[in-house]
Amino acid sequence: MSDINFYLTPPHACAYLAGRSANTLFADPALAVTTQLYDTLIDHGFRRSGAHLYRPHCTNCDACIPVRVPVCEFQPRRRHQRVWQRNHDLDVRCVGAVYNEEHFQLYQRYLAHRHGENRAGEPAPEQYLECFSAPGIDTRLYEFRREQRHAQRLLAVAVVDHLAQGLSSVYTFFDPAEAARSLGVYAVLWQIREAQRLGLPWVYLGYWIKECRKMSYKGQYRPLEMYRRNRWLRLTGDEP
16 A cells, blocks of 8 residues: 555545535556555455546545445345345346447436436446446456346346455446346345355445435445444444
């Protein structure tokens, strides 16, 4: 860490909590982003957006908490078991992080449902994959498909980074018409099982924000570890 230069942004509007300002700490963008570098930084609470490695570094707020699941100790709740059973008919296939028109169309439908008309800055087809992948990182796309009328219908795509110490859940988008399946939850449960199968100790879920509805769901996976005061601590309740 001491060999890496970091840059702090000026205050800007928080993307998660209305009315708050935020600062973001970026690793030197001139550095070549590699799996080894990201392995180091993710263990210090950083995340990746495209080829940029960052961590919230706000002056008066620490609501964004990096969290990870110790997969060997994970205890699925009854809700998780129901979600797993509800999706037992899905096939999962790994594909490379390359542009796929079917994926992009699903991503467009997901954004339209999630954000409605407020979709400023939406990436063009040739750019959207840059939000999820980066040269030097082992990023894989997992398709969740269901056999329907002799065709494999695409229901969801999970973007996952493979790191030395675990899987990092980058983003999941899914068919809004299949909301009853809880495909976002299922994708996380599947990644936990995949990490177990691969003998990896962690699934990194990014930032848990208790006060933000879209980010608070990460607290449901237990046990859960959070990065606080420069070390990983076991979450014992609903605290940050």
